[in-house]
Each structure stands twice: as structure tokens, then as C-alpha cells.
Amino acid sequence: QVQLVESGGGLVQVGDSVTLSCAASGRSFSSGSMAWFRQAPGKEREFVGVVWTAGTTNTYYSDSVKGRRFLISRNSAANMLSLQMNSLKSEDTAVYYCAADSQGRASTTADGYTYWGQGTQVTVSS
Numbered sequence: 001q002v003q004l005v006e007s008g009g010g011l012v013q014v015g016d017s018v019t020l021s022c023a024a025s026g027r028s029f030s031s032g033s034m035a036w037f038r039q040a041p042g043k044e045r046e047f048v049g050v051v052w053t054a055g056t057t058n059t060y061y062s063d064s065v066k067g068r069r070f071l072i073s074r075n076s077a078a079n080m081l082s083l084q085m086n087s088l089k090s091e092d093t094a095v096y097y098c099a100a101d102s103q104g105r106a107s108t109t110a111d112g113y114t115y116w117g118q119g120t121q122v123t124v125s126s
Contacts, residue, residue, distance in 0.1 A: 001026050002024070002025070002026035002027050002100075002115050003023075003024070003025045003026055004022055004023070004024050004098045004099070004100060004115055004116060004117035005022065005023045005025075005117055005118070006020060006021065006022045006096065006097070006098050006117045006118065006119060006120040007020070007021050007022075007023075007120060008020040008021050008120060009095075009096060009120030009121045009122045010121070010122070010123070011123045011125060012088055012122070012123070012124055012125070013088075013124070013125055013126075014088060014089060014090060014124055014125070014126045015087055015088065016088050016124070017084070017085065017086040017087070017088065018085050018088065018122060019082055019083065019084045019085070020036070020082065020083040020085070020096055020098075020120060020122070021080065021081070021082050022034070022036075022080070022081040022082070022083075022098030022117055023079065023080055024078070024079045024080070024081065024098075024100060024115075025079065027102065028077075028078060028079075028102075029078040029079070029100045029101075029102055030054075030076075030077065030078040031102065031103075031104050032052070032078070032100060032101050032102040032103060032104045033050050033051065033052040033100070033101050033103075033104050033105060033106040033107070034050070034051055034052075034074050034078065034081045034098070034099070034100045034101075035047065035048070035049065035050035035051070035072075035098075035099045035100075035101075035106075035107075035113060036048040036049050036050075036072060036081070036083045036096060036097065036098060036099070037096070037097045037099055037110060038092075038094035038095065038096045038097065038122075039094055039095050039097070039119075040091075040093060040094040040095075043094075045097070045110050046062065046064070046094075047062050047108045047109065047110075048061070048062055048064075048065055048070065048072075048083070048096070049061040049062065049065065049070060049072040049083070050072070050106045050107070050108065051072050051073060051074050051081070052104050052106045054074060054075060054076040054077075054078065055073060055074070055076075056071060056072070056073040059072050059073075060106065060108070062108070069085060069086035069087045069088075070083060070084065070085050070086075071083070071084040071086075072084075081098055081100075083096065085122075088122075088124045089124060090124050090125075090126050091124075092122065092124050093122060093123050093124045094121075094122060095119040095120065095121050095122075096119065096120050096121075096122055097116055097117055097118075097119045098116070098117040099113035099115065099116050099117070100113060100114070100115040101113045101114055101115070102114065
């Protein structure tokens with residue numbers, strides 16, 4: 001059984017940094033892609049970033065975080081995904097979800113992912 005389990009969320013202040021982690025088990029995603037999405041209250045689930053190889057080189061970010069302060073990476077075994085978020089803003093408040101796709105499509109839409117975590121809440125307080 002495939003499981004994605006996020007951790008690392010919580011209540012932080014504007015300007016703080018937080019790193020989210022996602023532990024994958026049950027199958028290998030070494031040839032696939034892993035991504036972060038987020039969903040704020042009353043809004044659609046939004047793509048944040050995707051990585052399709054180990055490390056941080058082959059990544060793509062949404063326009064809302066591109067060039068900002070977010071860094072997505074995964075380990076070589078593709079069983080651990082992380083999202084480092086720096087200089088957080090109140091608009092970053094959301095539930096953050098880890099997603100995985102075994103086919104490596106690196107999709108920016110939710111329907112491109114088969115496996116999802118339960119989500120972790122990040123609240124940025126001013």
C-alpha cells in the first residue's frame with residue numbers, strides 16, 4: 001500500500017522559514033515525479049512545485065512562488081520529498097499536500113498525480 005505522509009507544518013510568523021517533509025512508502029518513485037500542492041480556505045488546490053529527479057536540479061515552480069523563497073528537493077531513493085519555504089507571507093497559509101506520480105510526467109495539475117498525502121497545515125500569522 002502506497003503511503004505519503006507529510007510533516008513539518010504549524011503556526012509560524014511572517015518572515016519565518018519552515019521545511020515540510022513527505023515520506024513515501026509502498027513503491028518506488030525513482031522514475032516518477034513528486035510535487036507539492038497547497039489549498040487555502042475557500043480556494044482551489046494550487047500547484048506549488050515539482051521535482052522529477054533526485055536533488056534540486058530538475059524542478060519547476062508555480063509563478064506564485066517562482067524566484068521567491070521556495071526550494072523543493074527529493075532524495076536519491078525518491079522516498080523523501082521536502083519543501084523549504086523562506087520569508088513566509090500570510091498568503092502562504094494553506095494545507096500543503098505531497099503528491100507522487102510513478103510515470104514522471106511532472107504535471108502541474110492535480111489530475112496528473114495518483115498518490116496523495118493527507119496534508120499538513122501551515123499557518124502564517126502576522
